[in-house]
Amino acid sequence: MNAYQIYINGQWCDSSSGKSFDSLNPYTGESWASIPQCNASDVDAAVEAANTAFMSEAWRDLTATARGKMVKKFGQVLLDNAEKLATIEVRDNGKLYTEVINQCRYMTEWFGYFGGLADKVEGAVPPIDKPKVLNYTRYEPLGVCACITPWNSPLLLLAWKLAPALAAGNTVVIKPSEYTSASTLELAKLSELAGFPPGVINVVTGYSAEVGEPLVSHKKVRKVAFTGGEEGGRNVNISAAADFKKVTLELGGKSANIVFDDADLDQAVDGAISGIFAASGQTCIAGSRLLLQDTIHDKFLERLIDISRIAKLGDPMSQDTQIAPIANELQYKKILKYIDIAKTEGAECVLGGDTASVEGKHKGLFVLPTIFANVDNSMRIAQEEVFGPVLSVIRFKDEDQAISIANDVDYGLAAGVWTKSLNRAINISEQLQAGTVWVNTYRSTSYTSPFGGYKSSGLGRENGQQAIKEYLQVKSVWLHTGEATKNPYARR
Secondary structure, eight states, X not given: OEEOOEEETTEEEOOTXXXXXXXXXXXXXXXXXXXXXXXXXXXXXXXXXXXXXXXXXXXXXXXXXXXXXXXXXXXXXXXXXXXXXXXXXXXXXXXXXXXXXXXXXXXXXXXXXXXXXXXXXXXXXXXXXXXXXXXXXXXXXXXXXXXXXXXXXXXXXXXXXXXXHHHTTOEEEEEOOTTSOHHHHHHHXXXXXXXXXXXXXXXXXXXXXXXXXXXXXXXXXXXXXXXXXXXXXXXXXXXXXXXXXXXXXXXXOOOEEEEOTTSOHHHHXXXXXXXXXXXXXXXXXXXXXXXXXXXXXXXXXHHHHHHHTTOOBOOTTSTTOOBOOOSOHHHHHHHHHHHHHHHHHTOEEEEOOSEEEETTEEEEEEEOOEEEESOOTTSHHHHSOOOSSEEEEXXXXXXXXXXXXXXXXXXXXXXXXXXXXXXHHXXXXXXXXXXXXXXXXXXXXXXXXXXXXXXXXXXXXXXXXXXXXXXXXXXXXXXXXXXXXSOTTSOO
């Protein structure tokens, strides 16, 4: 069994409690790593280290260009070690290696992009309405940033936070999910090769109550970037508000994937499968509500069922596997609970709806690809995030009804539209209450394009040029170039 340590101030150490917990392989059910169980004392040590590093000459006095080069070097180091990182992440969360390796190779682009952006964030010289005054603005880093990541894509979603935070000149304390801590600790090891001063990057591991809450509430943390569920995000926002911390929250979704009768149906079927069954449905942008126009409903559903029923479940490291296990037992039980709820509500289970056994691996947490038809949008299965391979199929008549159904949820993270009509694509996209709308594709993201949610799906944006400003604050500087004022008691 691999025994990990936490990373504070450039040093590897045990948790102050001396306690640890096991990380389980969701495919085999076996314990494979020991993870430190930290507490508030470890959090305080990590934050203090990050704060000291933030104020140190070694980090503070770096030019933006030099800092950007360091961030880009880190990206190259991660690319060189992508296979190792991907293998560890699969062992931790059971996700398909074919997807994770692509994510690990792709995440280097975030460090290249934001490293290149580090010396391109410019202030301004406003034409001030006062005589003999020069006014200019500058962007400055916030200080210590807390990066809290989920278990479904821990490394990629960490890159979304870490790259802009470092490029902006901040220091970070990372708290990965207790289910998937190992890959983040391996990433911390690699950060040393990029040349970051001690304390710039720190990692503490453990549970939300013992680590996450003290981290978010710590007075020296000035920014919290969180990806996770709605409840966790709400708690983070409430706690951060006490000290007026900046927050970025990427939360849950109940995304509508809308197929019109003029769509390329073969393309749309592939998009529907990718939207819900890729990553075993364990993604916030899952197209978990499939809206089908009534004129193509039956034909489309039949084709979707035929393809989905032959999906291969198995070893996530195998190139042939299409459906991997659920990442942890708690989520596994939650998905099964929602399947039961859907059946109780009267939804028609036309595919799956049960657990699955994979030959030779009886402990694997597998759920069959599941499709419910005749779903009413008021059902819990259509309103609440399942975070698993469970699809709700909803019939609609026209554009107005499709928009009404799509927007009739508390979430607004993403949506898909399938049509050959450019006018329809633009019209629907403008009316959907979602931070991302895909047309004739699904589940694409990029370091160049902002990502975030409407409504209960979160606050702020990750990725794109806008993201780096989430980690900066603006200072206005006034230089008086004239003579002393004649009346110091009057406003200038």
